[in-house]
Amino acid sequence: MSRARWVARELGPILAGIAGLLVVWAVAAAIVGSSSLPSPLAVWRAFLDGLGDGTILEAVAKTLIRLAFSFAVAIAVGTAIGMGLALNEFARRSLRPLIVALQIAPPIAWLPLAVIWFNFSERAVVFVAFVGAFPSVTLGTLAAFRQVPPLLRRAGMTLGAQGWQLYRSVIFPAALPGYVAGLQQAWGFAWKSLMAGELIVTGVRATGLGHLLAENQSQADVPALLAAVAVIVALGTAVDYLVFNQLDRRIRARRGLLAEG
Amino acid sequence: MSTARDLVDLADARGRAGAKLAVRDLVKTRTSTSGHTLTAVDHVSFEVRAGEFVSLLGPSGCGKTTILNILAGLDAPTSGRALVDGRPIQGPGPDRAVLFQEPALFPWLSVLANVEFALRFVDVPQADRRGRAMKWLENVRLDHLAHAHPHELSAGQRQRVALARALACDPDVLLADEPFGALDAQARELLQNELQRVWVESDGTKTFLFVTHNVREAALLSDRVIVMTRAPGRLLEEQRIGAPRPRDLDDVLVQRVVSEIHASLMKEVDEDVSREMGR
Numbered sequence: 001m002s003r004a005r006w007v008a009r010e011l012g013p014i015l016a017g018i019a020g021l022l023v024v025w026a027v028a029a030a031i032v033g034s035s036s037l038p039s040p041l042a043v044w045r046a047f048l049d050g051l052g053d054g055t056i057l058e059a060v061a062k063t064l065i066r067l068a069f070s071f072a073v074a075i076a077v078g079t080a081i082g083m084g085l086a087l088n089e090f091a092r093r094s095l096r097p098l099i100v101a102l103q104i105a106p107p108i109a110w111l112p113l114a115v116i117w118f119n120f121s122e123r124a125v126v127f128v129a130f131v132g133a134f135p136s137v138t139l140g141t142l143a144a145f146r147q148v149p150p151l152l153r154r155a156g157m158t159l160g161a162q163g164w165q166l167y168r169s170v171i172f173p174a175a176l177p178g179y180v181a182g183l184q185q186a187w188g189f190a191w192k193s194l195m196a197g198e199l200i201v202t203g204v205r206a207t208g209l210g211h212l213l214a215e216n217q218s219q220a221d222v223p224a225l226l227a228a229v230a231v232i233v234a235l236g237t238a239v240d241y242l243v244f245n246q247l248d249r250r251i252r253a254r255r256g257l258l259a260e261g
Numbered sequence: 262m263s264t265a266r267d268l269v270d271l272a273d274a275r276g277r278a279g280a281k282l283a284v285r286d287l288v289k290t291r292t293s294t295s296g297h298t299l300t301a302v303d304h305v306s307f308e309v310r311a312g313e314f315v316s317l318l319g320p321s322g323c324g325k326t327t328i329l330n331i332l333a334g335l336d337a338p339t340s341g342r343a344l345v346d347g348r349p350i351q352g353p354g355p356d357r358a359v360l361f362q363e364p365a366l367f368p369w370l371s372v373l374a375n376v377e378f379a380l381r382f383v384d385v386p387q388a389d390r391r392g393r394a395m396k397w398l399e400n401v402r403l404d405h406l407a408h409a410h411p412h413e414l415s416a417g418q419r420q421r422v423a424l425a426r427a428l429a430c431d432p433d434v435l436l437a438d439e440p441f442g443a444l445d446a447q448a449r450e451l452l453q454n455e456l457q458r459v460w461v462e463s464d465g466t467k468t469f470l471f472v473t474h475n476v477r478e479a480a481l482l483s484d485r486v487i488v489m490t491r492a493p494g495r496l497l498e499e500q501r502i503g504a505p506r507p508r509d510l511d512d513v514l515v516q517r518v519v520s521e522i523h524a525s526l527m528k529e530v531d532e533d534v535s536r537e538m539g540r
Contacts, residue, residue, distance in 0.1 A: 154335055155365035159430070160355035160382030169381065173369045255368040256412020 038223045046223035047230065055212065056231060063194065063208035066122070070129035071190045077130075078137025078186065079179075085138070086145035096142070099135045107132030107193035111200055125197040125208075132193030133186040140182010144175040177251050184244035191236050209235075280308035280347070281434060281468040282332055287341035289327050300493035301327045304341070307487055307496065311433075312465035316479035316486045317472045318522065320530075324494030325472045329438050332470065333359045345434070355383050358427035360437040364419040366411040372422050373398065373407040379429040397425040401455060417448025421455065428459060437471045441478070449478075454507070457482055461506055476526070480518045481508055488522055490529055498525055 022040050029039040038046075050056035081099070085092040110131045114124040148171050156170035198210020207215070209232050216225035252258045289302040302324040309315045317325045330336040331343045334353035343350045345357065353359075358379075366375050376394035385393065398404040401421040403414075411419055420440055427435060437456075441449045460469055460482075473479050479486045480502060488497040500522055504514035 151361060151363060151365045152367060154353075155359070155361065155367075157335065157353040158333055158355070158357070158359040159379050159426070160353075162382075165382065169378070170367065173367070176369070251369075254410060256410060257368075 036222055038226065042223045043226045043230065046221070047227035050212075050224060050227055055207070056227070059207055059209045059212045059228075060231065060235065063198065063210070066126055066198075066208060067129065067190060067194055070126045070194065071133055071187065073126075074130050074133035074137050074186060074190060075183065078134040078182075079141050081134075082138040082141025082182075083145065085142045092142070096139075099138050102131070103135035103139060103189075107189065108196045108200075111197060114197075115201065120201050125194065125201050128197040129190045129194035133190035136186035136189055137182055140185060141175075141179055144178030144182060145171065147178055148174040177248070177255070177257065180244065180248055180251060184240065184248065187239065187244060188236075191239075195232060279310065281311040281313070281345070282309040282470060283307070283342075283344040283347070284328060284332070285342045285344070287328065287331065287343060288339045289324065289331065289336070290339045302338075303493040303495050305489075305494060305496055306341075307499075309468055309470055311468055312463075313485065314460050314469040314483045315471070316483040317470065317489065318476065318479045318486050319474065319489030319494060319497075320491050320526070321474055322492045323489045324492060325489055326438050327494075329359075329436050329470065329472050332434075333357055333436050335359075355379070355430045356432055357434040357436055358430070358432035360420075360423055360427050360435065360440040362439050362442055364411070364416075364423040366419055366422055366426070368411050371408050371410055372403065372414070375411065375422055376426045376429050379426045383430045385430070394425075394429055397429045398422075400428075400459070401425045415448070417444050417451060420444060420448070420452060424452070424455065424459070432467070434468045434470070437469065439473050442473075442475075453478060453481060457507055476519050476522050477510055477515075480515045480522065481510055486518070486522060488525065491533060497529060498522075 026040050029037050047056070081095075085095060085099075107128055111124070111128050114127045118124040118127060152170055152174050153166070156166050161169050194208075195210045195213075198208040199214050200210075202211055202214050209228060212228040213225060213232075216222075216228060249258065283306075285306050287302055287305045288300070291299050291301055293299050305324075305328065317328065319325050327336065331338050332345070332350065334350045334357065366372075367378065370378065373391070373394055376397055377390045380390040380393060395404060395407065398407055401424055403418060403421055403425070406414060406418065411422070414422065423440070441452050444452065456469075456471075460467060469482075471479070471482060480500075483502060486500045486502065488499065489495065490497045500518050502514065502518050504512050508515055510516070
């Protein structure tokens, strides 16, 4: 299949869906005729304005820096705890239910506490994104290690791999697909919690995408508000698809774990 | 690491025991989920001399795989001893390669890298690994697939890669656990010939212990067939096969051994059945 046809087949339905949404939106906006539901074109202009005066790019950059920091800490902490739970049965049985409970609880529930602990500061926002992400990293790591086929472990041992070497050469690579799946889920949680955190914890120096929402809401600038929503949706989807989906596909294709076609 | 003293001990032990592999009064019990004690291996003793090709034959569940795992160092005996070169087995190691029922290849590595893996933990300089791995792939006639990944190979090809990987680090002992059980007839025959050739070419330096429930396979490949009873596994009888190699299944000597082992296994099953019917 040629590249052009592949792109058409992959992207065609997605673009058709977006076009459909825009049409419905434009029609609805025309019928309502109110400033609270601006037309797609008005939002597009607001988006270009935001790009022009630099507010959107600045917000994207600030948000991504916060996200990178909280996600990195979540990966470090979650991986360490997850491995600890995989290695120790008592720890697993006592802590796993707590971490599952943490994962189920909406991360935003931690925000009031974060504000009390850290005030309306950078740390409060980063803390909420971290709390949102690290349970998924932990549980993903734990599941990934528990699903390593015992046969591969035994094969590695009979070939002379011991201790750390066994982990490095057999167990880590065997656990990789499950681990990446956990990261992908954690990324989604981090992104959602960070937006919620930024929306509520205003007054920090650096303006992120969530702050942009709050600011535009307070000024009743609906086109700019919708432009910010569109940027949040697009950025989240892009990272999920371009980073995690591609990573996952690459790992699976190599191991013959992808369905044909 | 072996010191001079170890080597003297080793020579001593070999002289005394005279066996490459030995199990003495081996017992393995397991506790079932309902709390019963099940005996998998019941006071089994046998020896395998250096350079010998021995098959451990018996019906499913007779404990032959358990014995193999204990010799591989992947499992510990409940009582009795399992020895390599007269010394108790401490754990798995590259001196005893294992060929599992399934190929157990690492799916994230290429075929070549899977074979090279076997050279990582023995004293082979990194520069020599690729060449040696490639030589073993040529040996099993899969060098043209060196850069493929395991999932792109057929079941028989995968098991041939596993054989190359098992033998690449030049182990003294090959322990094989029904490695051809899941293959179709052609692939099975090809691999049997491959294994026979590798053993003949090792010229008495390699000891093979081959677990199977296939009487013909055991008779075709081995110098000696050790037949086990149904669970709990005990030794039933032993057959020596003097037929010259390479053998094939039409060989009269091989056929005679096959029918003899068959007869005693059938008798064993019959006794079981009549015992059960009598009750």
